[in-house]
Amino acid sequence: MDHARHVFRIVLLVAIILAVVLLARGFLVPKSYGLYGRYRGASVAEQMNLRPPMHAGAAACADCHEDQAKKRTAGAHKNVSCEICHGPLGAHVKADGSVVKPPIDRSFTLCARCHRKIEGRPAKFPQVVLDQHVNGPVEGKVCLQCHDPHSPKP
Ligand code: HEC
Ligand code: HEC
Ligand code: HEC
Ligand code: HEC
Known part of the structure; x- marks a missing residue:
């Protein structure tokens, strides 16, 4: 009968430790952990907003430079993006709409x-x-x- 009490104490101790660990984990693990994988999901959006996107792709240039855009899609450089030669849109047309001449x-x-x-x-x-x-x-x-x-x- 004595043995049963010993076993009960150990089981109780283990149960208490487990409960504390689970409770602490609930508080300490960030909410978005595991959303996409074994990392904090919210950090994706945080990193994204840290630096505004610079490149926009050739289609974005066509809005204001129809001639060059038409020529390019019809010619041998159809797969060479405008931004490879002229740099990113973000450096040329700012968020507030102002235009800085891009490099040529x-x-x-x-x-x-x-x-x-x-x-x-x-x-x-x-x-x-x-x-x-x-x-x-x-x-x-x-x-x-x-x-x-x-x-x-x-
Ligand atoms: C919102 C309209 C707009 C968009 C979008 C735009 N541009 Fe421009 N771009 C302009 C304007 C306006 C000028 C004339 C600037 C000046 O003469 O000061 C210009 C001028 C240029 C020039 C000539 C610069 C010079 O020295 O004469 C190049 C090259 C150019 N853009 C490339 C691009 C490329 C590549 C893209 C896409 C990544 C792009 N532009 C997207 C408005 C735009
Ligand atoms: C292979 C590199 C290259 C690519 C790709 C390229 N350009 Fe250019 N671009 C140039 C060069 C070089 C000049 C100067 C041409 C000259 O002075 O005769 C130029 C000139 C310009 C000019 C000034 C006006 C003119 O026609 O001379 C504009 C605007 C322009 N590019 C826009 C664009 C846009 C928009 C795209 C994509 C649709 C694009 N470029 C793709 C190399 C490139
Ligand atoms: C005097 C005119 C002239 C000048 C200057 C010139 N090219 Fe050419 N290029 C041509 C002609 C014409 C062709 C097409 C016939 C051929 O393949 O030789 C051509 C073809 C090409 C080709 C395609 C070759 C192939 O195997 O399909 C490339 C790439 C090229 N040129 C790049 C350049 C570069 C880079 C420069 C500057 C260093 C340049 N060209 C200067 C006239 C010229
Ligand atoms: C970022 C790389 C890149 C740059 C810079 C570039 N080109 Fe090209 N060019 C290409 C690609 C990719 C092709 C398509 C090749 C294919 O069809 O297999 C091409 C195709 C060509 C062709 C057609 C060849 C043929 O016979 O089909 C010529 C000519 C040419 N380029 C000349 C130039 C000249 C002149 C410049 C400078 C103003 C230039 N390229 C800048 C990547 C580039």
């Missing part, structure tokens, strides 16, 4: 970054050996003499 890189280095012949590039990707392709010095705006950046096929 007219130098051959812009085009060379993607089209300079490099052995490691897929053979099918259009590439040129710069000084063989251009008759004359490879400098300044030379690529724009023959190519329109928004519809580059000559």
Whole structure:
């Protein structure tokens, strides 16, 4: 009979510890924990609001630059987003509607970054050996003499 009392005490102790742990957990674990996974779900929205979105995609440019947008979707650069060459919309059109001129890189280095012949590039990707392709010095705006950046096929 004595043994039964010992066992009862231990079971009671374990039950009390369990109750305290569960109660403390209820208070300490943030509400949104586990909403999406093993982290605080609300932190997603917090991080999102910390920095306003900068990039908006090519469709957002079409609202104000119909000509360039039409040319681009009809041409070889249809998959090259405007923001790759001109930077993000957020830096150009501010939240209050004011407009800051975006960068325009007219130098051959812009085009060379993607089209300079490099052995490691897929053979099918259009590439040129710069000084063989251009008759004359490879400098300044030379690529724009023959190519329109928004519809580059000559
Ligand atoms: C709300 C309208 C609006 C949207 C949307 C917009 N722009 Fe503009 N953009 C303008 C205005 C206005 C100017 C003329 C600014 C000036 O001349 O000072 C301009 C000028 C430009 C210029 C020429 C700058 C120069 O030096 O002449 C480029 C390049 C340009 N925008 C690119 C873009 C790209 C890329 C996007 C999309 C990411 C975009 N714009 C979205 C209104 C817009
Ligand atoms: C491959 C890079 C590239 C892409 C992609 C690109 N642009 Fe441009 N953009 C240029 C360059 C380079 C110039 C300067 C052209 C010149 O001076 O002849 C320019 C000029 C402009 C201008 C000034 C007016 C003009 O036509 O010269 C505007 C506005 C503009 N771009 C908007 C856009 C918009 C909107 C998109 C997407 C629909 C876009 N660009 C995509 C490289 C690019
Ligand atoms: C961010 C990378 C990038 C930049 C910068 C870029 N291009 Fe392109 N260009 C592409 C892609 C991607 C294609 C489509 C390739 C395909 O169809 O497989 C392309 C296609 C072309 C084509 C058509 C090739 C063909 O025969 O189909 C020409 C010409 C061209 N670009 C010239 C230029 C010039 C000139 C510049 C600079 C004003 C430039 N590109 C800047 C990525 C780029
Ligand atoms: C004197 C005019 C001229 C200049 C300058 C020029 N191009 Fe071209 N480019 C052409 C012509 C014409 C073609 C199409 C015929 C061909 O493939 O050679 C072409 C084709 C291309 C192609 C497609 C090649 C392919 O395999 O499909 C790319 C990429 C290109 N040019 C990039 C550039 C770059 C980058 C510059 C600047 C460094 C430049 N071009 C300067 C005339 C020019």
